[in-house]
Amino acid sequence: MAGIYIHIPFCRQKCYYCDFYKTVNTSLIGNFIKALLKELELRKDYIDGEKIETVYFGGGTPSILKKDELRQIIYFLNNTFDIASDAEITLEANPDDLLPDCIEMLLNSGINRLSIGVQSFQNEHLKRMNRRHNVQQAIQSVENAAKIGFKNISLDLIYGLPELTPNQWNETLHQVFALSFQHLSAYHLTYHQGTPFYTWLKKGKINEICETESVEQFNILIDIAEMYGFEQYEISNFAKNKMYSKHNSSYWSGVKYIGAGPSAHSFNGDERQWNISNLKNYINAVENGLSYFETEQLSKNEKFNEFVLVHLRTKWGISISETGRKFGKENANIVEKELQKYQKYGFVKYNGNYYALTREGMFISDEILSNLMIV
Ligand code: SF4
The missing domain is CATH 1.10.10.920 (Arc Repressor Mutant, subunit A)
Known part of the structure; x- marks a missing residue:
């Protein structure tokens, strides 16, 4: 049993809290896909021919990919790896991309799990985070995904935001759980060095909520999730009817995985490799047979x-x-x-x-x- 993670490093705009590797320059998507497929070919023996049980398109914003681009990657994966017929194939998507045509395209391309970055159900917080979507788009995207046929939908939320009150958080959660979905990942905001949120915090332009408020929001989260039948199976992850994320669970149980794309990590049980976090350098290195990752042997x-x-x-x-x-x-x-x-x-x-x-x-x-x- 093994997994594949594919990092799609493109976003339409940058969220102010995010420290994942990404670029808003989409002009290199074509070159990126060429390099990505080459990397997957180079890495195919890394997991010793084990069956692939999970594929995860993360980013960045994988929902930025057009139909032909996504299908090219999936076709290549199917022809290069032994992918289980019931493999969990997840794609991270932003609500503003998930119009009905796009949802249908994803479903018809073989994606069977959507991870939707709704993040907040308060427009003022979405704006403050520089998210592209609004609350209405978030609701619409989840409803459409369920209606069109996705039976495994995960939502991402962030709490502990500056000025997020317990009442707003409470309200957000009730709105979220009124939707039809199976899995929730809810993370407390972290101020990552290099992000605008971190800079504003250091300059005193925004204030971190205190520990008591953090604990209160965490308690509200667990109580409301329980109330709606969601089981907390990991500190930040909740599932209905045991619809745990197979991909996360496989990371936790130490299975081998290939991580392809700039900044992605690979793991084979004894060592970890991490790719260059720079798109141009990644493409250049993969295309020209140069080194594009570092390796660390695990003690x-x-x-x-x-x-x-x-x-x-x-x-x-x-x-x-x-x-x-x-x-x-x-x-x-x-x-x-x-x-x-x-x-x-x-x-x-x-x-x-x-x-x-x-x-x-x-x-x-x-x-x-x-x-x-x-x-
Ligand atoms: S949170 Fe997602 S959409 Fe926003 S910048 Fe980060 S990767 Fe891009």
Whole structure:
């Protein structure tokens, strides 16, 4: 079992909080696709011929691709890799791109899961983030996607925004959950260095919400998600009827994946590779047989840290026996002792096999995880 991530590095405009690699210059889409297909060909042995269970078009804005461009990539993937007949094929889309014709085209091209970046249901916040769409477009895009035939729709939301009040957040969530969709990813705003939000924060032009408000918004999120039958299966991810993201779940369980396109990462169990975060240099390097990625061999400690980090963020938690099998009894005992300390205070629960974070534990997950890391 393996996965493929494809980074489409084009956006129509840049959101003020975003630090993903992207460009608004779309003149190189054709050259990019040529280089991308070449990279996929070069990388095909990286996952040792394993069956592909998930393909994920992320970005950037993959919904910027025209029908022929997307079909060219999908056709190539099908001819180059062993893609499972029931593979989850996700495409990230912006609401303003998702007009009925586009939705039909995506469905007919083989995309079976849409991840729609609605981000907020308040026009003032959408404007402040420099999103291109408005609330009406967001609602329309989700309704159309469901009506046209997408049965696996995920929405992205951001909370913890400057001046987002608990009432607005509450209202947003009720509006969101009134729609027909199966999965929600909700992330607290992070101020990434190099973004306008970060600069404005440093200059005092915007204010970060305080920790109490962050916790309050996180609690509102979990309560309302539960109320609408969504299960929190990872700190930031919620699913209805067990429609977990197979792609994210495979990252968490350490399966191999190819990441193609500028800034994309690949992983084969022992090493991680990351591509150049510059479109022109990426195209030039791939086309001319030059080096376009760096490689990092993962040490045993790094593998251990990653294992703990990804497992403890999920509702399934961490198994001490599995930790012992993979990283030795000594490390497993250290993890267990540390988690038992938090268990006493109600931050961690134990079901006889697994230790997992309680809701209170999720609030302090960074502290718990940093105490478990081997440095
Ligand atoms: S959030 Fe998405 S649409 Fe906005 S700039 Fe980042 S990648 Fe582009």
